[in-house]
Each structure stands twice: as structure tokens, then as C-alpha cells.
Amino acid sequence: MKNFSFKINENSYSVKILSQENNTIELEVNGTGYSVKMKEDISVKKTPTLVRRPSGVVPTEPVKMKPSSTSNDKITAPLPGVVMALKVKVGDTVKPNDVLLVLEAMKMENNIVCERGGVVKTIHIQQGQQVLQGDVMIEIE
Secondary structure, three states: OEEEEEEEOOEEEEEEEEEEEOOEEEEEEOOEEEEEEOOOOOOOOOOOOOOOOOOOOOOOOOEEOOOOOOOOEEEEOOOOEEEEEEOOOOOOEEOOOOEEEEEEEOOEEEEEEOOOOEEEEEEOOOOOOEEOOOOEEEEEO
8 A cells, every 4th residue: 555664763664554444454564564453543534525506597686787977878897707698789779677798707697787778889899708897898879
């Protein structure tokens, strides 16, 4: 199983552990066999097991954007993340609470919705792109 080398009082010892069952260890020291019985149980280290609850579909609360006072609404990223899906394209007419895109942030998917209706003027992002907080993603007029 394992080999060890010791030096005690200027004497060298070569120890080979041959087997271990419960509290009894069979070993060989400089070629001589020994059977050693331990006083206490040898604790076996176990690898911890990660237990997870089954994942269910958890409805996410849509992230609502604050309307701006100008005629063009700029939809900005509420936090850093990755664009998972674009739900609109340039020229689409959108109504309030329509999902514009899905943004993955902190391992959660967030639906980004439109606060006011209008027509999609410009899309500054694409699927798979990383965005930072405050980056303009979509403009609606």
C-alpha cells in the first residue's frame, strides 16, 4: 500500500504497510513482518457529498425599467450580465410589460420588460454578449 522511510537515533528503517483491516495493520519493517493492533478505531475520511434540491421552474419577476422624460426610451442593463435571448427586433411595436430580452446575471435569468409602448428604434446588443450595468441595450421611440 504505502512505503515510508524513517531515521531514529541514526538508525534507518524502511516501513511498508501491506494491508489494513479495521484496527489491525500488517506491515514490514526492514524486511521483517509485523501485525499491529491499534488501540482506537482508525477514522476513515469521507469525501463530503453535495446534496441539492431538485431544481424547479421558478417564475422570475420581470425587471421594469424606469421611463425617461424624452421621446426616446433607452433600455439600460440593470446589472452586469450576459444577453441570453433577444425577444424583439428593430421596427417591432412593443406594448408596456412586453419582454424585450432575457439577461442572465448572477446565475439568474431576468426578463427585461418595456415600461412604455413604442417602436424599437435601435438594438445595441446581440445574443451572448456581455453587458455592464448602465450599458444601453435597446432604444425605443
